[in-house]
Amino acid sequence: MSGPTISASTPASNPESLPPFLCVFGPTGTGKTEILLRAFAGRAEVISADSMQVYKQLNIGTAKPPPRVLRELPHHLIDTLSLHEAYDAGSFVRQTEQLLPEIAARGKIPIVSGGTGFYIRALLYGLPEAPPSDPEHRQRLEARLAQAGAEPLRKELEQVDPVSAAKINVADHYRLVRALEVYSSSGRPRSSYGVPESIRPGLRAIVVNLNRPRPELYARINARVETMLEAGLAEEVLGLARAGYSTRHAGIRSIGYKEFFDALEEGVLTPESLQSAGVSESTAVKEVVRLIQRNSRHYAKRQMLFFRSIGEAIGIHADDLQSLVRVASSFFSDTDRP
Incomplete structure (x- = not known):
């Protein structure tokens, strides 16, 4: 509990x-x-x-x-x-x-x-x-990140919090979104709050x-996503969708689930396609797997x-x-x- x-x-x-x-x-x-x-x-x-x-x-x-x-x-x-x-x-x-x-x-x-x-x-x-995370502000910023990339968010951060913008690598999406989230929810720049440094x-x-080494790690990530599909990831996603969950829930927005739910919501995938015996051979599912692998590699880089x-x-x-x-x-x- x-x-x-x-x-x-x-x-x-x-x-x-x-x-x-x-x-x-x-x-x-x-x-x-x-x-x-x-x-x-x-x-x-x-x-x-x-x-x-x-x-x-x-x-x-x-x-x-x-x-x-x-x-x-x-x-x-x-x-x-x-x-x-x-x-x-x-x-x-x-x-x-x-x-x-x-x-x-x-x-x-x-x-x-x-x-x-x-x-x-x-x-x-x-x-x-700094104030705790605000799911509403974060979801809106993450949606913008997914649609337009990090550069527009970086430019916005330069306007409202140039100190943080100078310290945050544009590839560090978590810190970029967090800095904008703090400003959106509190009206204060992230850099105005104390951050422990030791x-x-x-x-x-x-x-x-x-x-x-990065090539070794990326190969492991790619293989792990394939293993997840073989273990029943598509069926797990189908069960979550039928239970009423969607990308409104924080967990569903995580890598490995969001890609499937986006495809379902866009009509690229259907519930029936996720329960078929040949799910791993579906062209649409293969594209979702490719996106999960790519996003997982990008996440590992940010980590x-x-x-x-x-x-x-x-x-x-x-x-x-x-x-x-x-x-x-x-x-x-x-x-x-x-």
């Missing part, structure tokens, strides 16, 4: 009261779950820093860990909300700060892992002073950035750009099990290991 959404002004727990933990992040398709399972099966519990896996109805398209993984490496903040419920970084931080000591009390290593960079940064650095004093965390802002992270190749175990073991041996 989710708790109430908290704003940036809500004080977080005293960082010094939290147990030491491992924080692992990386772009979509990196293989975070795979290496954590190999390294910590039976010895740890994971708090998922994923803004989409929190939704019960989104399974295949969010690449949730399968039951065999959850048995050996329990995960938290997965399947906790319905699609009509809102979730944000404040909720994530509050719930994570409740879970960390509970995991440590069970004698397990607490791990925070995921690809939602803003959640990771909010936990490590603290919540920014890990919260007293917080005991070892931070790891799992990575892969990598965002993760550079977390300067304390140790970069490790996502197949380098030995280095991950060594870094974690060294950290916990120097702290109060759970």
Whole structure:
């Protein structure tokens, strides 16, 4: 069950009261779950820093860990909300700060892992002073981004918040939209609000950035989308559509679902085509898959750009099990290991 959404002004727990933990992040398709399972099966519990896996109805398209993984490496903040419920970084931080000591009390290593960079940064650095996300403003801006691209939004941001515009790469769509969202909802430039720039004093965390060379990562992303289709992603989308969900719901606007729903709403796909035996051979479905692959690659690129802002992270190749175990073991041996 989710708790109430908290704003940036809500004080977080005293960082010094939290147990030491491992924080692992990386772009979509990196293989975070795979290496954590190999390294910590039976010895740890994971708090998922994923803004989409929190939704019960989104399974295949969010690449949730399968039951065999959850048995050996329990995960938290997965399947906790319905699609009509809102979730944000404040909720994530509050719930994570409740879970960390509970995991440590069970004698397990607490791990925070995921690809939602803003959640990771909010936990490590603290919540920014800016107002919480406004779904209405964000949806309108994201629609403009999808229709016209980032350049018109960048020009608009230059007019209302030149300081932020100078700092934000035009390819960083999340920060671009967020800066305009803050101005739209508050009337104040994003740059006028304080933004934490370092890990919260007293917080005991070892931070790891799992990575892969870009060609390798993109090949994995392409293959994973194909695997999702084989696992029944089209049928999952059909079930969501028949249940009355649409792109009005935040989760449905995520990559892997939005492309299918857009095609349904535009009449390019029909519900019947998603339940046919040859769904993977459909020309229209193949185009949707291509869009999901492309958008996933673009998202991974934006994630990598965002993760550079977390300067304390140790970069490790996502197949380098030995280095991950060594870094974690060294950290916990120097702290109060759970």
